[in-house]
Amino acid sequence: MTVKITDRAFDPYQEIQAYQNARTANIGAAGASSIFIGTMRDFNDGVGVTGMTLDYYPGMTEKQLEKIVTEAQSLWPVIDSLVIHRVGDILPHESIVLVAVWSSHRGDAFDATRYIMEALKSTVPFWKKERLVTEGERWVAHNTSGYKAG
């Protein structure tokens, strides 16, 4: 399990490749790799967004991320996992979050990835402040549920 917070832009595909290349333990058992990448949009709630700042609670954020990944490992047979989340100033099209899970079978990999992502969205202390095309800034008030349409 690896959890990283970074204030620099990252390429999720390079991160996955490097992490997978560095793994040596139990690599032959990992028949399924499930990957979620969250990317910053250039709009939200009907308004153009030119950038945003991601605030977080140093210490608690890492602690809560590790907690939900540990929970996922207790619920599904996860071989390994990699979670990376941006903080600081972000531009549209840049990656915000990467969740990658390696397991023996696709169902467990899909389910564990989904669990980590939904728990991250609802419990891990990050906060987005958007810079709007129409000038000004606004805090994003809340996240939507990923299990509901729209």
Added chain:
Amino acid sequence: MSIKVFYFASLKDHVGRSEDDLTYTCLLTVKEVWTHVNADTALPGNTLAAVNMEYVEFDDMVNDGDVVAFFPPVTGG
């Protein structure tokens, strides 16, 4: 007893500062910590609280040396 209080995101803007130091002589709940350092500011209804970086309820007790944090709903990912 001595308690450190942190505020994050929109709640930091709302109270106008990022932290407080509270010294008090008796045990307090999380809600009472807010009331003592924000006598003129009502606690927004959707506020979340943590003690020592773990989520807590507002009627949980706070101990000497604890770090209390108040913040709005999280919006990462």
